[in-house]
């Protein structure tokens with residue numbers, strides 16, 4: 001089952017509650033929440049208090065993508081804020097296996113994300129430890145960038161590993177996905193598709209979601 005996961009990074013923060021409710025009204029089940037620390041990535045976005053306050057507005061699955069150094073320090077706080085899936089970066093934690101198991105100990109799903117320059121082979125041994133692999137198809141930090149074409153090969157590599165070792169694995173792709181690139185990522189094997197600008201920038205949310213679903 002393929003799910004579109006709009007990234008609220010591109011939403012209008014002055015009316016975030018309304019934007020989130022509007023996703024739910026349009027049949028969205030998963031909302032992608034990008035947390036940036038200005039250290040692991042060159043941008044600062046939003047954090048725990050914001051997640052806590054939008055949690056009151058919706059029952060959608062909160063897919064929290066931590067682009068922060070040493071994420072283990074904050075896992076419990078993100079769980080308490082209402083996260084359902086917590087993804088850390090391979091490049092941001094010296095003890096990824098430990099942190100993944102720590103996330104799972106709270107009864108939430110755990111994901112591992114790879115920057116474009118990090119090979120899939122680095123996480124081969126984690127494939128049946130994690131619930132999700134997130135392939136970054138842009139260099140993380142900003143919305144509105146162009147899809148990096150070799151990301152499709154990385155998605156295919158993860159799909160092959162998932163078919164062998166973890167049939168329930170969620171394969172997520174994030175960055176530069178729009179109505180022109182969405183078919184390619186779905187065909188490569190991604191089943192959680194993050195889209196920020198393509199949902200929130202230009203046009204209206206309903207029409208943009210419809211166009212993306214048609215593009216699949």
Ligand SMILES: O=C(CO)[C@H](O)[C@H](O)COP(=O)(O)O
Nearest residue numbers: 140141143144175176196197
């Ligand atoms: O994680 C991100 C950036 O680090 C964003 O989720 C991602 O870039 C989505 O935005 P867009 O769809 O506009 O590319």
